[in-house]
Each structure stands twice: as C-alpha cells, then as structure tokens.
Amino acid sequence: MRKFFISFLSLSLLLFGCSLNPSDQDSITQKEEGKKEKMETKxxxxQQVKKENAPPEIQKQVEQMMKQGGTHSLSSNNQIYVIIALGKRKSGGYRIQISKAEKKGDEATIYAEEIPPSPTDFVTQAITYPIEIFTIPKENIKKINIRIK
Structure with a gap:
C-alpha cells in the first residue's frame, strides 16, 4: 500500500509540476501574435518593362523562355525582374495581366492572368509567343511565387 501511495504521489507531482501556469501561456500567446503582426501582407x-529596356541578362532569359513558356525571376539593379511566358499560341491577341502582387515576410507572390482575345477581336492568324517582363522592388525578398490562372 505504501508503494502505491508513493507511486501515485510521484506521478501526480510529475504531471502537475510540468504543466504551464496561465501567465506562461499568456506570454506565449502574445509572442505568437507579435510574430503574426510582423508578417502582415504588403x-x-x-511595373511593366519593355524587352529593349531590360538589362542584357534579362533579355537573354526572355529569348530562352519565349518558345517553351514558363516563369522566371532575376534580381538586378535593386529590382526583381519577373518574366512570364505563355508559350505557343495559335493566334495573336493574348495578354498577361498582373492582378495582384503582395509581400508577406521575405516572400512575394505575384498573381497573373492569361487574357485570351475576345471572340469579336480581329487578331493575327499566326503563331505567337506572348511574354511579358515586370519589375517589383527588391525589399529583402528571398522567394517569389508566381500564380497564373
């Protein structure tokens, strides 16, 4: 019986001694909220950039991406250049439009949209390779996400 009582007492002290008291929990919650506030979205x-006005390394990347399509970002002159290429299209009139660009922490997300020609538009009936170059300020951005819909 005595061993049972000592075991029970030891287990109780272990369980209740390791729990957080309410004031510790409050300080942890405040620290987490502080981190969330620092991570607010900006x-x-x-800005759209013409190919001929882009730095040479950007122009070279545009040439490589034109036919295959895809996205790429490069840093140059305190700017981040974002290249979005749609690849091969059967006619002219396709555009790329940025709907939103935001920064959260050290990560930027660019939301782009492919705008096809309207059925009533008169467009070139030739194969085209739509591509656009955009810049965003560098602002300590370490990762770029590009979302195209």
Whole structure:
C-alpha cells in the first residue's frame, strides 16, 4: 500500500509540476501574435518593362523562355525582374495581366492572368509567343511565387 501511495504521489507531482501556469501561456500567446503582426501582407508596386529596356541578362532569359513558356525571376539593379511566358499560341491577341502582387515576410507572390482575345477581336492568324517582363522592388525578398490562372 505504501508503494502505491508513493507511486501515485510521484506521478501526480510529475504531471502537475510540468504543466504551464496561465501567465506562461499568456506570454506565449502574445509572442505568437507579435510574430503574426510582423508578417502582415504588403501590396507591391508592379511595373511593366519593355524587352529593349531590360538589362542584357534579362533579355537573354526572355529569348530562352519565349518558345517553351514558363516563369522566371532575376534580381538586378535593386529590382526583381519577373518574366512570364505563355508559350505557343495559335493566334495573336493574348495578354498577361498582373492582378495582384503582395509581400508577406521575405516572400512575394505575384498573381497573373492569361487574357485570351475576345471572340469579336480581329487578331493575327499566326503563331505567337506572348511574354511579358515586370519589375517589383527588391525589399529583402528571398522567394517569389508566381500564380497564373
């Protein structure tokens, strides 16, 4: 009986001694909320750049991406250049439009949309390779996500 009582007492002390008291829990919650506040979303300014006005390394990347399509980002001159290529299209009139660009922490997300020609538009009946170059400010961005719909 005595061994049972000592075991029970030891187990109780172990369980209740290791739990957080309410004031510790409050300080942990405040720290987590502080981290969330620091990670608030900031809208980024996006500027479209003509190929001929882009730095040489960007122009070279555009040439490589034109036919295959895809996305790429490069840092140059305190700017991040974002290249979005749609690849082969059967006619002219396709556009790429940025709907939103935002920064959260050290990560930026660019939301782009492929705009097809309207059925009533007069467009070139030739194969085209739509591609656009955009810049966003560098602002300590380490990762870029590009979402195209």
């Amino acid at each position: 809208q980024l300014v996006v």
